[in-house]
Amino acid sequence: MRATLNRLTAYWMRTRQTWGTGLRRDEEFSEFFTNRFDWARRTAYALCGDWSEAEELAQNAFVKAYAKWPGVRRESADAYVRTILTRLFLDSRRRVRGREHPVAEVPEHGVAGGFGEHDSALHVALQQVPPKQRAVLVLRYVHDLSIEQTAAELGCSTGNVKSQSARGLSTLREAYGRPVESESAS
Amino acid sequence: MRIEDELRGALDVAAPPPVTRLEDVLARGRRRVAVRRARIAGSALAVVAVVVAGVIAWPSGSRGVLDPVNWARATPAPEVVADPPRNSRLCREQTIPSLVLSLEGEVLAEEQMSKWRDLTQEAVSDRRVTSEDLRGLANEVPRVFKVDIGDTDSVRFSRTRSDDRPSVAADRALWATGACTPPRRWTNADGTVFQLYDATQTGQALYVFRADGRALRMEQLNVAGSLGRLPVKEWQFVRLGAAVAEVL
Numbered sequence: 391m392r393a394t395l396n397r398l399t400a401y402w403m404r405t406r407q408t409w410g411t412g413l414r415r416d417e418e419f420s421e422f423f424t425n426r427f428d429w430a431r432r433t434a435y436a437l438c439g440d441w442s443e444a445e446e447l448a449q450n451a452f453v454k455a456y457a458k459w460p461g462v463r464r465e466s467a468d469a470y471v472r473t474i475l476t477r478l479f480l481d482s483r484r485r486v487r488g489r490e491h492p493v494a495e496v497p498e499h500g501v502a503g504g505f506g507e508h509d510s511a512l513h514v515a516l517q518q519v520p521p522k523q524r525a526v527l528v529l530r531y532v533h534d535l536s537i538e539q540t541a542a543e544l545g546c547s548t549g550n551v552k553s554q555s556a557r558g559l560s561t562l563r564e565a566y567g568r569p570v571e572s573e574s575a576s
Numbered sequence: 577m578r579i580e581d582e583l584r585g586a587l588d589v590a591a592p593p594p595v596t597r598l599e600d601v602l603a604r605g606r607r608r609v610a611v612r613r614a615r616i617a618g619s620a621l622a623v624v625a626v627v628v629a630g631v632i633a634w635p636s637g638s639r640g641v642l643d644p645v646n647w648a649r650a651t652p653a654p655e656v657v658a659d660p661p662r663n664s665r666l667c668r669e670q671t672i673p674s675l676v677l678s679l680e681g682e683v684l685a686e687e688q689m690s691k692w693r694d695l696t697q698e699a700v701s702d703r704r705v706t707s708e709d710l711r712g713l714a715n716e717v718p719r720v721f722k723v724d725i726g727d728t729d730s731v732r733f734s735r736t737r738s739d740d741r742p743s744v745a746a747d748r749a750l751w752a753t754g755a756c757t758p759p760r761r762w763t764n765a766d767g768t769v770f771q772l773y774d775a776t777q778t779g780q781a782l783y784v785f786r787a788d789g790r791a792l793r794m795e796q797l798n799v800a801g802s803l804g805r806l807p808v809k810e811w812q813f814v815r816l817g818a819a820v821a822e823v824l
Contacts, residue, residue, distance in 0.1 A: 445594060457605055528583075
């Protein structure tokens, strides 16, 4: 009985905190959005290879984050948004199979609207990697997360992260179209 | 250059200017919060509604399966001959014949009658329950025990024994009270059959057939004869019958 009462009190406190601090929520969130939206958008671009879709993914991630903002710890807000973003991306690929159009050969010049030829080639090559492996690569190497952190963000095992990572790197090296070294090869 | 190093610089690419405005995100986020709150409120209301509906549908949560309000009427097996049979002539002439109140059965012991009286007192805790002096009554080799409730009400008990299965014994007693409508019946998980006859202005009968062949016959009576003024409500009557049947 006392435990139930304590739980109800805690819930009420949380609810009051959540619902009663709208102004502070907006201020803090606005600051976070201003500082991190572009970072999230670039992460989304690394995942999907399309700036308009990246914009949409990042926006949706921030909308979801806003709804849960009172419960998000500031020091983990980046990870929170990145997790939402990655899962949104994977969900979108699961829902719309075949939305991506792999090309047989990587073009010599990037197709990202002229925003950096060399980097576009890398992003185009990334698009040849299957979505889940691509997500692992982005988290592991673009964001420099550990295997454990990657597994936590993707909600899978560390063994799965290792195997997806190895296969993803292999596919990426092949798709990148020029000889590159690899840590695993060295 | 290693491919991993290439990846580490993947965010540092030339990008078009973002088109998403903070105001748009805040507006969508607030709508999402509002929808979530509405869902929570809706869920809470649904839970309250279910609880309220449950309380209304089952005003006394302790009645349990012994509430006869939803019991089905008995449908006797054709091969069982009822004793006594249905009084077709009487039923043609009178839709609700008077209850036949004639209890007979085995001789009752003093200790048994004492328990039944106590159980009756528990069932009507707000009224005074009396009976004849039990020791004197026991000397008279009683087959029916009557407990008076207040000035005008009483409950009578007797017990019998049958070699038939409870359902067959219940079928035989289908028209025992002289009623024209089949009684309501419910079978307990342990095989005990409860058979509740419709109330008349002056009384109501309940027969309980245990799986071991013992049977309880019980009647509640209102001498004043006003319908709806029987000593206890049906579900209380059935509960009392279940308690008494346990100490037959």
